[in-house]
Amino acid sequence: MSAWEKLAALPRELVLTLVLIAMIIPTLHPLGLPIMTGQMAQDWYDTVDALPEGSVILFDIGYGSGGYPSLGPANIAVFHQFFEKDLKVVIMATALEGSMMYPLVMEGVKPESNYGAVYGEDYVFLGYIAGEQTAMAGVLGDLPALVSTDYTGIPIAQISILQDVAGADDFDIVAYLTTAGGTSEGWVYQAYSAYDKDVLGGFLSMMTTSMKPYYDTGQLLGLIDGVKGAADMEFLTRHPGDAIQSSDVLSFTQTLVIILILIGNISYFGAKASRKEET
Amino acid sequence: MVSSDPAIWIAAFFTIAATSYAFRDNIVFKFAENTFIGIAAGHAIVMGVKNIRDYGWAHIMNGEMIYAVVFVLGIMLYFRFSREYYWVYRYPIAFLVGNGVGISIRAGIHSDFIKNIAATASPIIAATPLDTVNNILIFVGCVTALSHFIFTYEGIHKGTIGWIPKVGRWMMLLSFGASFGNTVMTRFGMYQGRVLFLLRDWLGVV
Known part of the structure; x- marks a missing residue:
């Protein structure tokens, strides 16, 4: 040899x-290398920043433990922005492990102590809903017909944030972070194409090349590109965390x-x- | 300071055990792998039962008997395990496939075809020189890559115009390179998350 x-x-x-x-x-x-904020993350931040106070966001946790190191920090950063702006957040999970990621994210955001947010009034977690695009179509089509309780079993009739939410027309924007190909395209299909809703998406870096055409054609108004996008969001929201440390x-x-x-x-x-x- | 939380120690052990496979297959990795599969399967079953209860049974309890149809379809799926009544299993599958295709196909055509074709067919000359260069690249990349998949006319791959599908192949290779770079970054991002956990949460040196 x-x-x-x-x-x-x-x-x-x-x-x-x-x-x-x-x-x-x-x-x-x-090393403290400088962070150059990408336009895709900047667009996500600007889109949320332009929402009026009290706007309702449908947010999907579409990742599990494997995706948490990449998307968890982004999730924490975007939630900081949501609660800082007094937006109402309806959270669901299309990933089986999404319901396990929810407490990890909330532990990082602490909406009650940091922003005075109240569960049920300012945000709610519906838990994992099986079916991917069928679940998306169900939530956007007729939420009360699909969901009868939140993740903890509280009937939706007792959850004030959901009193005026019946479907797609009542959501001002749809946002999601996912590691699944079906989910990444599914929200564009079901929210943008079917209901003409504004959509924001965040993905693993390896998915960005296949999802960027949706951003380029205006179907996604903002895009978070894995750890790089998460670091951008932490920088933009002024909540430095794991992603900036990872950069x-x-x-x-x-x-x-x-x-x-x-x-x-x-x-x-x-x-x-x-x-x-x-x- | 090293963590005194047993949960952190368990997580640290499984992190090291799982990543040890990168060096060589070993019994500690196998233990971590089997434990993970067991927990993931258990969690999936719990979530499945919860879904049936929350999105099916709860509706029946509220008097919405139409949801009983879903249960019947679900039970029919188990005929897959019967040689004699295997055919019964095909009906819920047909329902699932039809439902899935029906939900996604209309929006899929709009998003993947119409919007992308419309964006590709936009004017090449843009507001800034950089955007114009991008538009030219998109146009050339799209046309040449499509030509690579023309199999009905052999002449396009030979002779004087044979360079067109070749350019398309190079365009696709560039795209694969970008995907590979992003994949490496994703994997390192995941690994880095665990390294940070070990150094910060477990050993407390960061």
């Missing part, structure tokens, strides 16, 4: 150890990946050239 071939076959343990080191160093000693680390590790890709390519072509010389 030539030196080039040895370089191309770096043991994965070595690569992973380098990645781990590249994550730990900037976590312990933050340095991601910049550092992405640089390492670029270096490894370059090494891989150089060694590939080097090995090819040396084989040609041998023959």
Whole structure:
């Protein structure tokens, strides 16, 4: 095996150890690299900022524990903005684990102590509703016909925020964060296309390339692009959290990946050239 | 300061156990994997039962007997396990497929076809030079990528115009590259979340 071939076959343990080191160093000693706010996150922030006080938002937690490191910080940041602006938030989950993420997010936002929000009056959690697009169509079509209680079992007749909410016409905007392809397109189909509602979406970075056409065509008014978008939202809402802390680390590790890709390519072509010389 | 919360210690153990697979398959990882599958299955069952209770049974209790139809359809799904009455299972599946397609297809055509075609067919000359460049890239990318999938006329892939689908292929490869970069960032973002948890919440060094 030539030196080039040895370089191309770096043991994965070595690569992973380098990645781990590249994550730990900037976590312990933050570099403080500047954050350049993206236009997609800025549009999300501006859209919510333009809503009048008391506007009703339908918000979907469409991610579970796997998506929490990416979308959890974004969720906390956008909720800070919602409650700061005195918006009414009807929260549901299209992800099975969404109901487990809800308390984690609320622990980060603390709407009662930070903003004086009252459960049932300013926000409500309906829990997980199965069926993806069928659930979306049901909630937007006739909410009281679909949902009889909130997540804790309180009948919706006793929840003041839901007294004037019957369906899509009563929501001023639909917002969601999701790791699921069906959900990401589903809200655009069911809220924008079917009811012409304003829609905001947040996704894992790996989904952004497939979801950006919806943003470019105005079907999504704002878009949160994974951890990068979450860091943007934390910066814009002035509530720094895990995402801003992760930004340095991601910049550092992405640089390492670029270096490894370059090494891989150089060694590939080097090995090819040396084989040609041998023959 | 190292956390004294047992829940944090359990979470830290499972984080390390789950990520240990990246180095090599091992018994600790298998323990974490099986535990996760068990908990996830248990949680799914609980949520499933809760859904049946909240979105089905509660309505029947309120006198909305039409919801009994849903229960009948649900029970019919279990005929999948019978060799003799397997055909009964096809009726609720037909209902599910028909319902799902009916709900999504109209809006899907509007969002995925009409809106995207309308956006692609917009004037190439835009307000700013950068937008104009973007519009040219979108137009060239769209037309050349579509030409790559023309299989009824072989001539398009050969001869003097053979470069058009080739450009389309390069455009798609650029798109795949962007997707790969975003995927790497997503995975690192997830891993970083756990590293931050270990260093901050468990070891207390951040």
